[in-house]
Amino acid sequence: MADEPNRAAFVELQSRMIETTGKIKQLQTQMRSKESEKKRAYLTLEELSQLPDDTNTYKAIGKVFILEPRSLMVNEQEKKLNDSETAISSMQTSKEYLEKQLGEVENNIRELLQQDPGLARQILSMTVQ
Template sequence: MADEANRTAFMEIQGHMIETTGKLKQVQNQMRNKEGEKKRAFLTLEELRQLSDDTNTYKSIGRTRFVLEPKSALMSEQEQKLKDSEAAIAGLQTSKEYLEKQMAEVENNLRELLQQDPGLARQIMSMTVM
């Protein structure tokens, strides 16, 4: 009976670990994307700052369409993108830290379960992945 309970507990922990790993990878990908957006906004701002105020600037509104925009409007838009990216990255970092703590807790639970039931550990080690 205890063997079956341990096996069920293992399956639950394994499912939780898979779910948490997936969420963590998703958050890391979102962070990577936001870092790219932040870098593009920063580089665009740096280029815009080098232009004189009377320079014609164009905003991309698709693959091959552009619209004439004042430099100040483009700069404020890029500054807003930069701020939004930084805020999103901060939120994602918090989520990442939370998920990492959850993952450590799940790993600890798994380790404890395997120490309690060495027979279960042997069974798991003898399983082959198909």
Template sequence: MADEANRNAFFEIQGRMIEATAKLKQVENQLRNKEKEKKRAYLTLEELKLCDDTNTYKSIGRTFVLEPKSVLMEEQEQKLKDSDTAIASLQTSKEYLEKQMAEIENNLRELLQQEPGLARQIMSMSV
């Protein structure tokens, strides 16, 4: 009876571990994308600062529309601010998920130390 409870506890912890790992990967991908977006906005903003008398165009789908330089610079600055905010939020989520993963690993380690026979059963199932 206790053996079955330990197996169920293991499978529950395993499910939580898989879920937390998937969420962590998703957050890391979102973080990478936001960092790319931020870098692109920064580089575009720097290019816009270089010259004063150049016509600037905004891409809208397949067409380009003449826009004042100030409007484009404001848009890029706003993208930078939005990216910074999103990156900070995603970083907080990542730290939380990493703590959650460490807690799940500790729970799993504790379960396997309490019941060494369970580790043998699990190893025989996976082979």
């Protein structure tokens, strides 16, 4: 039988691995959302840049359209674009940190299983059944 401290350490490492993997998936989802927001802002800016300065533009707020000057719309879209880029950069840094943590946890699990072959056999027998 595997030593109880090794088994407890394995369970702890396994839960950290699951938690870290979940955080990485959540970050990836948020990054995809920000990427699409960034793309929408960029495309809107492209369309607005083709219009003359005195063109009436309308902003959609729910089911209502509000008349706004073109310059205000351009500023708003540029802000969205910059905010999205900043958020994506920040999320990428967080993702890299979490991936590094995940690698460390995987290495710790690997080392633990190499140190205690009985634990490795016990885990394998649990997963095979």
